[in-house]
Amino acid sequence: MKGSLISTAIAEPYAQALMSVALSHDLADAFGEECRSLVTLLEKSPDLEAFIASPVIKEIDKKTVLGKIMGEGTNLYLLNFLMLLIDKRRIIFLEKICRQYLTLLRKLTNTVLAEVTSAHKLSSEQSESIANKIEELTGAQGVEIKTRIDPNLIGGITIKVGSQVFDASLRGQLRRVSLSLGGIA
Structure with a gap:
């Protein structure tokens, strides 16, 4: 389902919303770096991807792990966005959302x-x-x-x-x- 039209249809509005927040706070490039890091991490760690995609694991546990992965220096807007994805059960699309955000950022910066x-x-x-x-x-x-x-x-x-x-x-x-x-x- 990762590469399907359904996941793209779900990821695109979230990526656009993240871009909107980033632009309104002049954080587009900073969010881009964080998204690149997340994509790389998810590509290199199938265990992490399985962990955040698992419906069995509690939301609070996912929030704790993502909070630790992102670290204390992470922008609060981005961290809140990730927590929202967990609350809305859309965290499974995190990699796709980050990739879509990076596509939007590339268009923005030519x-x-x-x-x-x-x-x-x-x-x-x-x-x-x-x-x-x-x-x-x-x-x-x-x-x-x-x-x-x-x-x-x-x-x-x-x-x-x-x-x-x-x-x-x-x-x-x-x-x-x-x-x-x-x-x-």
Whole structure:
């Protein structure tokens, strides 16, 4: 159900409400950082995701755990929003809401999301160079890079921005050569 239309229909109004609160208090970027952290945490911890999604676990326990995870420095508006999600039994959609919020934030700041896949870990200079090139190609004011390592690329990188894919990988080049020679990739 995570990727379904129903979860999107539920997540979108909550993300818009969070954006509205963030904008009215000049906290859009701060909430964006918190949302990125939450998404990363939920991706890396299936146990946490199962915990907050479980209908068996009491709401007070979920509130306590989320409060400790967020820490004392968390903005009160954001913390109250998370508690509201628990009260309304919508906490199961937390990751989707955070992703939707980040999409809204990128639109607001004219930032694009670039999914970069490389054979090896990129250095900070390489990431910066890629970001500059993507800004140049897209006309965006900023680039948010999400990296992934895929040793099957052999070398080089692939970059996905929206529906566009730029394949500068060795595997892609070998596939193109094979096709031009009449072989099957």
